[in-house]
Amino acid sequence: MEALALQHKAEQNRELRERLIQLKKERNAIILAHYYQRDEIQEIADFRGDSFLLAQKAASTDADVIVFCGVHFMGESAKILAPTKTVIIPDERAGCPMADMVNVEGLRALKRQHPNAKVVAYINTSAEVKAETDICCTSANALKVVNSVDSDEVIWVPDKNLGDYVSKFTNKKMIIWEGYCNTHDMLTIKDVEEMKRLHPNAEFVVHPECRPEVVAMGDFVGSTTAIIKYCKESSCQEFIVGTEDGTGYQLRFDSPEKKFHFATKYLVCPNMKVNNLKKVVKALETMKPEIYVPNHVAEQAKQSLERMLLVK
Helix, strand or coil, X not given: CHHHHHHHHXXXXXXXXXXXXXXXXXXXXXXXXXXXXXXHHHHHCCEEXXXXXXXXXXXXXCCCEEEEECCHXXXXXXXXXXXXXXXXXXXXXXXXXXXXXXXXXXXXXXXXXXXXXXXXXXXXXXXXXXXXXXXXXXXXXXXXXXXXXXXXXXXXXXXXXXHHHHHCCCCCEEEECCECCCCHHHCCHHHHHHHHHHCCCCEEEECCCCCHHHHCCCCEECCHXXXXXXXXXXXXXXXXXXXXXXXXXXXXXXXXXXEEEECCCCCCCCCHHHCCHHHHHHHHHHCCCECCCCHHHXXXXXXXXXXXXXXX
């Protein structure tokens, strides 16, 4: 019975992939997929990446339509950087709890308290928050961005864990917002110790969105892209992975001979996983849900994103 169900699913996916190829041609569309998406979406993506790489791709594509398989703020960033393109997401319920932890009113109040500070916003924020921001960053370039601003004080929103990590490597005074990623923040010292006991020869690679005490245990600390690159190039054959489990697709793709153990079974972002192949096809058929960003918000937010893209 189970074999029959799997066979039916495989056949259905094959048909969906064929329909997708046809629709992409008709719409002149490109599919961008975040590393945390389901395997079936990463398989059909024209480009896989983290928030930074996908933002760069959205800014430079010559496609007419961008299908953004990620969460809502990513689709907004693509629309801001490519305003003449049609940007659609497979499921508009794909939000980001961390992005929702910072609001415009609270940020404005903090800016009034620290008038000499520059605002650095993690890309995991709404367009409205980006519009109140001097420059955006991702986990891949956070330290470079913080060090690039011409102020000794930095208001950092919204991820306190990444903010704490960056603060250890900069002389800037960082005023850190109290947000966090629900998924990464779940990982505990106990989880990692247990995995290290089970896999004593494995290296622990960890994302700086995890708690500071967990990050301190890492053999390597870095963004999703940096973790993937490190695991591919490392001579080590076994890894305990401290980031969202969708990353496993690219890790196994790059290094099929290596072993990857996720540090806990709870490293799953439910918002990233609401997208599936069927929804991608439907989105391209109906050209919905489409992402809109009001012009006055987009103009302000675009400056903070473009400044980020200029940081080398």
